[in-house]
Amino acid sequence: MYKNSTHTFISHDQTELFYQHWQSSSATENKKAILLFHRGHEHSDRVAHLVDELNLPEFDFFAWDARGHGESPGERGDAPSFSACVKDIQYFVKHIEAQYGIQEQDIAVIGQSVGAVLSATWVHDYAPKIRALCLASPAFDIKLYVPFAEPGLRVLSQLKGNFFIQSYVKSNMLTHDTERAKSYDTDPKIARAISVRMLLGLYDASARIVDDAQNIFVPTQVLCSGSDFVVHQKPQVEFYQKLPHPQKEFHILDGFFHDTLGELNREIALEKIRRFITQCFAQQYQAPDVLNADKIGTSCAIAEQLSSALPKKSFKNAFWELTKKNLKIGSIFSEGLKIGEKTGYDSGSTLDFVYRNQTESQNPIGKIIDRQYLNAIGWKGIRVRKQNIEFLLQKYADILAQKRKPIRILDIASGHGRYILDAVSQLKKQPDSILLRDYSAINVQAGQEMIAERGLADIAQFVQADAFDTASLASIKPKPTLAVVSGLYELFSDNDLLRQSLTGLSIAVAKDGYLIYTGQIWHPQQEFIARALTSHREGDAWVMRLRSQAEMDALVEEAGFQKVDQCIDEFGIFTVSVAQKR
Structure with missing residues (x-):
């Protein structure tokens, strides 16, 4: 049914990343594709089983090895930044468009765990016109179990720079499928460690995407494993609730561990994905109706609220009035604040000061304020x-x-x-x-x-x-x-x-x-x-x-x-x- 081949594509920083292509033998006039994004620590072979199991023969399938994973280059479990990996997706999709003649509107994306967060971030930040987005156990908030682990890692990363931590996750915490768990334990290409740079980048991107999910305008399905030892369910629900597209679904899969698409009873999840993607492709692509977002919608409402005066005797009003006074006092010492107060903080003069990125005040207090200001x-x-x-x-x-x-x-x-x-x-x-x-x-x-x-x-x-x-x-x-x-x-x-x-x-x-x-x-x-x-x-x-x-x-x-x-x-x-x- 499928002809499998391996390739590389050149990403934004000239890095060659590895991917697999499963070409469908069911030729259609308009080519369609499903992109598979693997979990953290893993690689494309770990999602290869989905090509046959999803039973969608009219689609080509593509799966990459994220940088630092599988056959792709880079230190294992690391990348220049989380955002670099998101941009890798953009270049991957553009490569597929150019190389295989498959348009964005004819692409669906399936991402799992970290791959799901990468996918959601890409859809949010780059606004691709894809047909469907399926997220399995998105790792919006990893269960680190150690109290204050995340802030502690942030402090250590400031002191030590980038370093690696070993995953606590055992195969029997991922799936009830004993054969799949065994293959996880014996797979030499599994990256057991993850860099703190990538882990904290994952946390930051997740917080932003969950907070701003109302700006994801793609039909989206979220599959939540009911017995997940690895990630929290709450941000998955919050993310789903904010999604604006009328075609959205949220499913809790009772008893499922974190490896949602590699679970023993994964056909339950795959049937839902199969149906969702099939129905999304059963109708013509429709671009989101966002041209009047200045007059109606979330961004309009937020700006309107921020334009409204606060009650004069409220604590919030007192706080912001004090903040404005502190800025005026600071402008006596700081050249940066003086320019902002005089010409506006969005003026060309302010931007030129920001571009120069130098402490231009003549006194020590002003220099300190300038540096804090420029580091915002x-x-x-x-x-x-x-x-x-x-x-x-x-x-x-x-x-x-x-x-x-x-x-x-x-x-x-x-x-x-x-x-x-x-x-x-x-x-x-x-x-x-x-x-x-x-x-x-x-x-x-x-x-x-x-x-x-x-x-x-x-x-x-x-x-x-x-x-x-x-x-x-x-x-x-x-x-x-x-x-x-x-x-x-x-x-x-x-x-x-x-x-x-x-x-x-x-x-x-x-x-x-x-x-x-x-x-x-x-x-x-x-x-x-x-x-x-x-x-x-x-x-x-x-x-x-x-x-x-x-x-x-x-x-x-x-x-x-x-x-x-x-x-x-x-x-x-x-x-x-x-x-x-x-």
């Missing part, structure tokens, strides 16, 4: 966003050069323009032109000075202009081939405003040109920012409405672009995506 998770994410913008700008400028097309760069809200000019300095081929625009005269002047300092005045210009003026954008000549919108759309809740900008860009950008755009899909300090920090817009509170990646991609697609690439920081806050003009 949001600002760390901003600096990673800058790196990702520079990486993607260089990547697609190189692609344009290889195609012998002009490199005409446009940034419609440049701030001081530092990130663009830094990226340009690394390009293999000098751009034909650089047009930077910003609404702020202060930013324009600073940017013009930076252009002059770098000797780019012959190809670069910086003008004052409105990023939401459709006609102004549409009239840009010559047509840019590489446009950038960074950190702008995140500041405005109104999707109609974004449509004005994207419509202008769609007209402006040359055919087959690229648009690099950023998003903010989650933030752990959303309330702090709304209650304590001021915006550049006349000192108003900085209330952010977080857009899911699915919403941001849908707006860009509506304007006539097609997403082709994406990066995200390891904290899961800021995305940088690339779309091509259709």
